[in-house]
Amino acid sequence: MGELLKINNVGYTYHSLDGETTALKDISFHVNDGEFLAIVGPSGCGKSTLLSLIAGLISPDTGEILIDGKNLKSSGKNIGYMLQKDHLLEWRSTQKNLTLGLEIQHKLTDSSYVCINEMLSTYGLITFRNSKPSSLSGGMRQRAALIRTLLLEPDILLLDEPFSALDYQTRIEVSDDIWGIIRKEHKTAILITHDISEAMPTKLLFLFST
Numbered sequence: 001m002g003e004l005l006k007i008n009n010v011g012y013t014y015h016s017l018d019g020e021t022t023a024l025k026d027i028s029f030h031v032n033d034g035e036f037l038a039i040v041g042p043s044g045c046g047k048s049t050l051l052s053l054i055a056g057l058i059s060p061d062t063g064e065i066l067i068d069g070k071n072l073k074s075s076g077k078n079i080g081y082m083l084q085k086d087h088l089l090e091w092r093s094t095q096k097n098l099t100l101g102l103e104i105q106h107k108l109t110d111s112s113y114v115c116i117n118e119m120l121s122t123y124g125l126i127t128f129r130n131s132k133p134s135s136l137s138g139g140m141r142q143r144a145a146l147i148r149t150l151l152l153e154p155d156i157l158l159l160d161e162p163f164s165a166l167d168y169q170t171r172i173e174v175s176d177d178i179w180g181i182i183r184k185e186h187k188t189a190i191l192i193t194h195d196i197s198e199a200m201p202t203k204l205l206f207l208f209s210t
């Protein structure tokens with residue numbers, strides 16, 4: 001199990017008209033291939049900022065982020081980002097929502113459909129493939145959103161409180177499902193959570209407010 005992601009002394013400050021907010025200061029840790037890291041910490045300690053940095057949406061002010069020993073942008077690795085909301089489009093069927101990312105990246109082929117069908121069956125969505133997202137339960141929507149992300153074959157999967165929009169009972173059921181899927185697909189994953197009991201991480205990172 002090699003070192004896949006390395007965060008070295010990373011810092012980030014937001015600049016706005018109201019002034020500067022230092023979100024992260026001197027953060028270092030690493031994630032091995034196949035590891036499942038959960039990030040916990042109080043509101044405002046910089047958890048979402050850290051995921052945005054790893055996703056390459058923003059760049060660190062200090063320090064460096066390395067994937068397989070290379071700079072994030074030149075590593076050629078795929079980062080999948082699953083947000084709090086599922087962002088399924090109501091005007092597309094469930095299956096057409098799953099293919100959206102592949103379509104945008106011009107990677108949708110006949111063999112993609114073999115893989116999509118397999119995942120729809122495995123994860124209990126096959127009979128809903130032609131249904132609109134509004135006819136899916138909250139848990140089914142989260143599974144659909146995860147499959148959509150996995151189809152892009154991410155090397156690292158980032159999850160920003162993926163269950164926060166679900167009620168307590170559904171959250172317990174869905175979180176078991178989702179971790180099962182991540183384990184089955186052998187994904188390296190980083191999760192932000194307020195509730196450590198909803199995940200069974202192999203590693204924990206506690207962030208404190210700056």
Ligand SMILES: Nc1ncnc2c1ncn2[C@@H]1O[C@H](COP(=O)(O)OP(=O)(O)OP(=O)(O)O)[C@@H](O)[C@H]1O
Pocket residue numbers: 014015016021022023041042043044045046047048049050
């Ligand atoms: N776009 C922004 N402009 C200015 N400040 C920001 C911006 N985004 C976040 N911040 C500030 O940076 C700090 C870290 O925010 P961040 O959203 O990363 O924390 P968090 O730990 O994810 O919080 P939460 O658990 O409440 O989602 C906070 O003080 C926040 O107010």
